[in-house]
Amino acid sequence: xxxxxLCGLTRQMDIQQANELLPDYVxxxxxxxxxxxxxxxxxxxxxxxxxxxxKAVGVFVDEPPEKIAVLIEGGVIDIAQLHGHEDAAxxxxxxxxxxxxxxxxxxxxxxxxxxxAEECPxxxxxxxxxMGSGVTFDWSAVEGVRREFFLAGGxxxxxxxxxxxxxxxxxxxxxxGIETEGVKDLKKMAAFVAAVRKEDAK
Numbered sequence: 001x002x003x004x005x006l007c008g009l010t011r012q013m014d015i016q017q018a019n020e021l022l023p024d025y026v027x028x029x030x031x032x033x034x035x036x037x038x039x040x041x042x043x044x045x046x047x048x049x050x051x052x053x054x055k056a057v058g059v060f061v062d063e064p065p066e067k068i069a070v071l072i073e074g075g076v077i078d079i080a081q082l083h084g085h086e087d088a089a090x091x092x093x094x095x096x097x098x099x100x101x102x103x104x105x106x107x108x109x110x111x112x113x114x115x116x117a118e119e120c121p122x123x124x125x126x127x128x129x130x131m132g133s134g135v136t137f138d139w140s141a142v143e144g145v146r147r148e149f150f151l152a153g154g155x156x157x158x159x160x161x162x163x164x165x166x167x168x169x170x171x172x173x174x175x176x177g178i179e180t181e182g183v184k185d186l187k188k189m190a191a192f193v194a195a196v197r198k199e200d201a202k
Contacts, residue, residue: 007174
């Protein structure tokens, strides 16, 4: 079964909808330049409303590992997702501070972009067209990836089944594809989850 991650949730109603749909993960963005940015205290309130069966993923860009560890160990998030220039030394330091899973994101344009991803010591990979770009990339570029990965970049209810058929990713990750005019659209959230589960049921 393909795991589902609904990223960039910011409102109580987003969490309520997630609790009804029961994706595997939701994402909270801690990157100040993002329009989906959350302060830790706001994220903590949302996490308190979240169904305990759903894992909260914190999205970071070149954040000091100590700050990430505080949020993980404090129960604000369950998993860290890294979108910056975090290298193996950074990951080693983060693992000294917490034993919770780490997802490392890589921008993919061509098959060669997947080589450093294959060697990355993170628990999971996230393969994307660029952080929050909202556009797809050439999926054939990742056909040779042998590790489990989250697929992101331009996914929405109308194309996620094709992505699953083509790549069989561990998880699919969506943010802008479930938004209307920059905010989460509850109908689009439901349609995306339904499309994934319909494909998995075949």
